[in-house]
Amino acid sequence: MSVKPPPPDIVIGRLPIYLRALDSLAKENNDITSSYELGERLGISSAQIRKDLSHFGDFGKQGTGYNIRFLIDQLRDILKVNREWHVVILGAGHVGLALANYHDFTNHGFKLVGIFDNDSEKIRHAAGNLTIKDTKLAPDVIRQHDVKIAMIATPGAVAQDIADMLVGAGVQSILCYAPTTLIVPEDVHIQYIDPVTKLQHMTYYINT
Amino acid sequence: MSVKPPPPDIVIGRLPIYLRALDSLAKENNDITSSYELGERLGISSAQIRKDLSHFGDFGKQGTGYNIRFLIDQLRDILKVNREWHVVILGAGHVGLALANYHDFTNHGFKLVGIFDNDSEKIRHAAGNLTIKDTKLAPDVIRQHDVKIAMIATPGAVAQDIADMLVGAGVQSILCYAPTTLIVPEDVHIQYIDPVTKLQHMTYYINT
């Protein structure tokens, strides 16, 4: 008896990209699309798109393609983004404040429920719809709002301590803007957003 | 006669992470390190680190490990970050302004030489050390300062037009904060930073 292996993480990572492209096709008043059209828009082979989707079900029709609304709904189910998630921000510097004002979170079901900083100068000031609170209060807020997702926008030097605190309070997903690698238990997922390392990746290829 | 294949892009992408870890080891007053220690810090196998580095040279000593200062210098050479790069920002919303105030760019040799927006309300206002200029002026500034790197922080809907303009003006590397996939010539490199797709990648794994 063979057990079906879980879909590869690299495939999971492409689903949000597919979803974004489908949303934009829907906004342009299309009803159906094909793996070819989608691949064209994303610079991905049609075979890869079909293979990726086949991990989760048969969503298309031979000869026709994919119903866009239907595929959007399926992907939103798979990714669990068909609900509202509560999110906290740690650090209220320029990055944290930009995140607090980023409307695409709300548009996609990510509701900000807290922003925290250690700096008493910043505490009680506004940030988007929120008021900056002392970092000490973060665990309480996380538990009260059943927060599973946090964004770290602190200096690199304190990011690991913050991550430990978040994990202790029940956070399972961390979006890390701090320029450092975090060590967390393996059931906690991290995505890194460090513009400097991304720029350094590209400078390799620049010919002057 | 066999031609050595170029190092894989996935390896290039890890070098900045190694560099960052080495910088932090150096700051802690270490002189040497090993592939084991580095792997420990980064959650990467020591074999992978050695293999990755071996694409570029023999940087270590058997029995001893790697001289940190030396390896940092080598990696900075390889990645071409041992010089100053001029960078422009397109879009002066919250994200663009946060980027204009992000000091890690300057610390790593990325010098901001322009920030642009279409909104006449924003033009002539300050952003970090810069003054926001009309987007129409971007091609001139890019050519004057020999800019090869741009960051797009505009709404998704205009990002492709902006990218076309940048490529036309000579930009080879684009860091894209706009939530869309860009189509560019193959000698132009793009890195995407879309927090929403990264969050959606992680929600898949959350158990409630």
Added chain:
DNA sequence: TAGATTGTTAATCGATTAACAATC
């Protein structure tokens, strides 16, 4: 029906890991 496009298989391609001789 004829044309189009899926889902899937098998082949190819590429990346990671384990193991170890070389050697500091």
Added chain:
DNA sequence: TAGATTGTTAATCGATTAACAATC
């Protein structure tokens, strides 16, 4: 010298692609 760690090889593992029968 003995212990440690590299650089490299071969084996393993995993991801992508090409091709096509199935079928709408």
